[in-house]
Amino acid sequence: MTERSENIPNTEPGAHGSKNEILLEMENINVSFYVQRGVIRAVKNLSLTIHKGETLTLVGESGCGKSVTAHTINQLIPMPPGKIESGSVKYRGRDLLKLKKSEIEALRGTQISMIFQEPMTALNPVFTVGEQIADVFMSHQKMKHQEAFSKAIELLDLVKIPSPAERAKSYPHQLSGGMRQRAMIAMALASPEPGLMIADEPTTALDVTIQAQILDLLSDLKKKINMSLLLITHDMGVVAEMADRVVVMYAGSKVEEADVYQIFDEPCHPYTLGLLNSLPSNPKYKNSARLEAIEGTVPDLLTLGDGCPFANRCTYVSEICAEVFPQAVDLGKGHTVWCHNYTKIDRSTNVEQD
Amino acid sequence: MNRIDRNTDLLQVHGLKKYFEVTSQGIHKEKREVKAVDDVSFTIKQGEILGIVGESGCGKSTLGKTVLRLHEKTNGSVLYRGKDLFAKNRREMKDITRNIQMIFQDPYSSLNPRKKVGSIIGQPLRIHKQGTTAEISKRVEHLLDEVGLNPRYRGRYPHQFSGGQRQRIGIARALALDPDFIVCDEAVSALDVSVQAQILNLLLDLQDKHKFTYMFIAHDLAVVEFISTRIMVMYLGRMVEMADKDDLIQRHIHPYSRALFKAFPAANPRGRASREKIVMGDVPSPIDRPTGCHFHPRCPLAESRCKEAYPPLREISPGHSAACWVV
Numbered sequence: 001m002t003e004r005s006e007n008i009p010n011t012e013p014g015a016h017g018s019k020n021e022i023l024l025e026m027e028n029i030n031v032s033f034y035v036q037r038g039v040i041r042a043v044k045n046l047s048l049t050i051h052k053g054e055t056l057t058l059v060g061e062s063g064c065g066k067s068v069t070a071h072t073i074n075q076l077i078p079m080p081p082g083k084i085e086s087g088s089v090k091y092r093g094r095d096l097l098k099l100k101k102s103e104i105e106a107l108r109g110t111q112i113s114m115i116f117q118e119p120m121t122a123l124n125p126v127f128t129v130g131e132q133i134a135d136v137f138m139s140h141q142k143m144k145h146q147e148a149f150s151k152a153i154e155l156l157d158l159v160k161i162p163s164p165a166e167r168a169k170s171y172p173h174q175l176s177g178g179m180r181q182r183a184m185i186a187m188a189l190a191s192p193e194p195g196l197m198i199a200d201e202p203t204t205a206l207d208v209t210i211q212a213q214i215l216d217l218l219s220d221l222k223k224k225i226n227m228s229l230l231l232i233t234h235d236m237g238v239v240a241e242m243a244d245r246v247v248v249m250y251a252g253s254k255v256e257e258a259d260v261y262q263i264f265d266e267p268c269h270p271y272t273l274g275l276l277n278s279l280p281s282n283p284k285y286k287n288s289a290r291l292e293a294i295e296g297t298v299p300d301l302l303t304l305g306d307g308c309p310f311a312n313r314c315t316y317v318s319e320i321c322a323e324v325f326p327q328a329v330d331l332g333k334g335h336t337v338w339c340h341n342y343t344k345i346d347r348s349t350n351v352e353q354d
Numbered sequence: 355m356n357r358i359d360r361n362t363d364l365l366q367v368h369g370l371k372k373y374f375e376v377t378s379q380g381i382h383k384e385k386r387e388v389k390a391v392d393d394v395s396f397t398i399k400q401g402e403i404l405g406i407v408g409e410s411g412c413g414k415s416t417l418g419k420t421v422l423r424l425h426e427k428t429n430g431s432v433l434y435r436g437k438d439l440f441a442k443n444r445r446e447m448k449d450i451t452r453n454i455q456m457i458f459q460d461p462y463s464s465l466n467p468r469k470k471v472g473s474i475i476g477q478p479l480r481i482h483k484q485g486t487t488a489e490i491s492k493r494v495e496h497l498l499d500e501v502g503l504n505p506r507y508r509g510r511y512p513h514q515f516s517g518g519q520r521q522r523i524g525i526a527r528a529l530a531l532d533p534d535f536i537v538c539d540e541a542v543s544a545l546d547v548s549v550q551a552q553i554l555n556l557l558l559d560l561q562d563k564h565k566f567t568y569m570f571i572a573h574d575l576a577v578v579e580f581i582s583t584r585i586m587v588m589y590l591g592r593m594v595e596m597a598d599k600d601d602l603i604q605r606h607i608h609p610y611s612r613a614l615f616k617a618f619p620a621a622n623p624r625g626r627a628s629r630e631k632i633v634m635g636d637v638p639s640p641i642d643r644p645t646g647c648h649f650h651p652r653c654p655l656a657e658s659r660c661k662e663a664y665p666p667l668r669e670i671s672p673g674h675s676a677a678c679w680v681v
Contacts (some may be wrong), residue, residue: 002530005597015408061546061547061548062546118641144360162635167635174635177636178636179636182630195678206616207409207410208574208575208614208636209613209617209632209634209637210409210618210636211603211613211617212616212617212618212619212631212632213632213634215619216631216632219355219575229525234546234547235547235619236547236621237618237619237620237621238619239623240619240620240621240622240623240625240626241619241623241626241629242626244420244625259622260623261624264621264622264623274548275547275548275549276621278547278548278550278551278577278579279551279576279621280551280554280576280578281548281579281580281618281621282575282621283622284622285580290555290558290559291551291554291555291580292551293549293551293552293555294548294551294552297516297519297549298516298546340489341667349641
């Protein structure tokens with residue numbers, strides 16, 4: 001399971017650096033939330049590998065556990081009610097779950113950084129953005145204020161904020177949404193060797209012309225400083241734009257994993273196929289009057305049984321689906337699917353024309 | 355795709371303006387105007403789905419609300435079936451509002467959390483005195499069924515439903531009085547993509563059945579492209595381009611429309627290597643719109659005249675118009 005992209009020709013625009021070196025390895029992570037109504041198993045038996053310099057996207061709908069997965073890595077899960085039940089998260093060989101709080105904090109500021117969906121709530125409103133970025137340098141690298149502040153201006157320039165020296169003196173509310181997100185990215189880069197950037201829906205709150213620019217910025221930066229990116233999104237368009245490899249999640253479980261071309265060309269899980277078919281921009285709908293929607297709704301995580309969580313919405317469902325969660329099926333070239341009936345899937349692109 | 359005959363103008367909008375007054379904070383309080391909708395004219399023909407697309411702050415939602423007189427206009431006129439909406443008094447307006455309805459973006463805040471679903475959907479029927487309690491109750495059950503919800507759920511509260519189901523409740527409420535014209539304001543934006551597809555299909559099914567006319571407001575170009583028959587692109591209060599859907603997809607002339615189409619991520623990883631980068635900065639504040647053409651500071655084609663005056667709307671081909679000096 002750990003060896004994949006090696007066999008694939010490096011044609012992806014994001015391909016560079018050594019892909020084989022493993023940066024982060026999550027194994028068998030289980031995260032639960034203990035709430036009044038019961039236990040929510042937000043992430044189940046999840047394993048992930050992020051290689052150096054690669055962009056891994058976690059894609060799925062609300063409540064599928066993609067943010068919880070990200071928060072497990074830098075341990076931002078509120079405990080209680082949350083609990084990491086089992087598993088390990090190895091970053092450069094060290095198990096993050098066994099580190100002391102102070103060690104984790106040091107790592108968060110220097111190697112694993114995070115950008116959030118809503119930059120207005122993630123930035124501190126009473127400090128200028130320059131101060132906030134400088135603060136990272138001062139606390140983690142023991143820099144003097146003046147040096148840290150000029151470093152902050154350099155970073156604002158790196159993320160292409162116009163007139164960075166003046167903007168560094170602006171408060172978050174004085175910046176537009178796109179500029180705030182750039183400032184957030186600058187803050188995430190405020191370390192000597194950024195290894196992994198976790199971006200949790202970084203463009204969801206932004207307009208589409210701004211989104212395009214932020215995505216461009218992220219791919220440029222990734223090339224420039226050879227960091228890895230864990231990108232969390234619900235938008236298959238963003239996946240198509242950014243991903244090297246894709247993990248599709250549904251109701252807390254990984255259901256398919258493959259490189260981005262395999263996901264779009266040969267989706268093997270009915271849910272992945274359903275997601276692609278739900279996109280109005282899918283070229284198959286050029287002359288069609290209806291979308292092929294996935295019927296039904298996401299199940300309640302509190303009452304989820306042991307079977308495949310997608311069973312109640314799946315067109316290919318069989319008896320076994322409701323009882324047993326499927327084993328991983330290795331389709332070669334790093335493509336893995338968790339489905340009992342993946343062989344039956346119908347990928348024909350011709351919908352009934354109106 | 356032949357939906358209905360499209361000869362009658364259902365809605366005629368002429369030079370519609372909606373300005374909001376804002377007071378700046380600070381010591382020197384200063385009154386300024388946000389020109390949310392600025393001189394917009396268009397018609398909607400019966401049975402048509404007019405998509406309105408633009409980024410936040412472009413005035414698309416204000417336009418939708420002003421067209422239904424949920425906002426009073428600043429200037430201009432809105433004729434619904436030839437009758438001026440803004441010339442009506444409250445009683446006359448009530449007769450018209452039966453036929454014009456709205457579906458809102460946020461299915462969480464647009465339903466009263468303290469009322470049962472049956473009561474929410476039945477409210478328009480009670481306000482307009484459409485039958486006895488028993489008749490209304492029967493109609494509510496029918497409406498729930500029509501939007502794909504179990505009629506037994508009528509005694510539940512909104513929080514007991516998922517986002518997609520709540521949006522169905524909002525749709526049922528809009529259908530209650532059997533309207534002709536429905537404004538959908540970002541009706542699917544808050545939904546997950548698989549649920550979004552269900553709701554889009556539902557809106558189209560309902561349109562086929564009841565011959566509705568929709569004004570479909572969204573920021574998501576793919577959704578607007580899919581559902582609309584005609585598309586209007588808005589930028590900072592103005593209409594910058596309008597054309598039939600297929601025409602616009604093939605030829606988007608205005609530099610802003612081009613940027614919008616270019617920025618929209620295609621559902622195909624193979625496109626990304628060839629995709630042109632857009633470098634155009636951020637949307638300016640609607641309070642401080644740039645002079646001349648509002649798009650000129652971000653426009654790659656801007657010339658000196660673009661800074662001086664706003665370009666008039668020009669017809670490029672029949673049914674296709676754009677407001678740009680250069681192209």
